[in-house]
Amino acid sequence: MIIGKCSYFNAVFISKILVSCICFLLLTSLSFGYNKQKNYIADTLNVTPGLADPCILKHKGKYYLYGTSDNSMEGFKVYVSKDMINWSSAAGVKNGYALHKDDSWGTKSFWAPQVFYYKRKFYMAYAANESIAIAQSDSPLGPFTQRAKKALAAPVKQIDPFVFIDDDGKKYLYHVRVANGGNRIFVAELTDDFSEIKSETLRECINATGETWENKERAAWSVAEGPTIIKNKGLYYLIYSTNHFKSIDYAVGYAVSKSPYGPWDKYASNPILSRTNIGSNGTGHGDFVKDKRGNLVYVFHTHYSDVSIGPRRTGVVKARFSADKTSGIDKLDIQEKSFYYLKIKK
Secondary structure, eight states: OHHHHHHHHHHHHHHHHHHHHHHHHHHHHHHHHHHHTTTTTHHHHHSOOOOEEEEEEEETTEEEEEEEOSOTTSEEEOEEESSSSEEOSOOBTBTBEEEETTTSSOSSOOEEEEEEEETTEEEEEEEETTEEEEEEESSTTOOOBOSSOOOOOOSSEEEEEEEEEOTTSOEEEEEEEEETTEEEEEEEEEOTTSSOBOGGGOEEEEOSSSOGGGGTTOOSSEEEEEEEEEEETTEEEEEEEESOTTSTTOEEEEEEESSTTOOOEEOTTOOSBSHHHHSSSSOEEEEEEEOTTOOEEEEEEEOSSSSOOOSOEEEEEEEEEEOOTTTSSOEEEEEEEEEEEOEEOO
């Protein structure tokens, strides 16, 4: 009888252990899946919608965030942060706006601002009414204004401006022209006061017709947009996005040139940023900034979730250049484990 009781209690004890182990394994599995999908689950619940086509300006220890908002009919709001994680509510001088349509060119569709600091002035290059304009301000909070409210002259629609000032002081406008069967990235030199492009210098840089990843849906209208330029060891790196922004395969790649005009050699292992390595759909159209430790950071937008495109959300991820012994040209790598969404008060 004593042996029988021991066997019974041992069996019950072992059964409880097995049940506990199974529960632990199930919880661990669920936890792993939850963590893997945190961008869609935890962040969707806890993080507010952000800005699309974002740009971050670092100035005197603070970060200023601009982008395409849900209401793109009035201008551009600006948000402020000290740590690049937690952001204020809209802090622009005009009801939260750094640039309001009353003060500068455009009446609707205010998209893709780029803000930069040059000779004690802040400049904003932006798209409105599917044209490009450049305004200026004495403060990153605005107001960004134009003395003469006008867009840069062009015979076609143009969006997604990025102003690059080279080491020799020459100024270039990388931008998207909407023509010839797609969105294509062009470059042209700007006048010193940013008021006009030198039309004789206009060159096409990138289109999305040559690589499979650039047009996964094989759309008749191909899309290459969101240009950003970084110079590294004397070479020009043009970072760009392809596929329609509504596509889950909206992604980022880059090309390299010895000249600001090209020709551009696309990186063989593009894309460098996509839903595959980030875990969120619709990754793209961003800009670079350095954090307080000097790390290169790419700020970009994603879809809101795996079932909803908008309102789009703003995330950042570290990037770095690394040596490539085969080509002798540094690679631009994305450090996907560093990715997180910004927490913006709305």
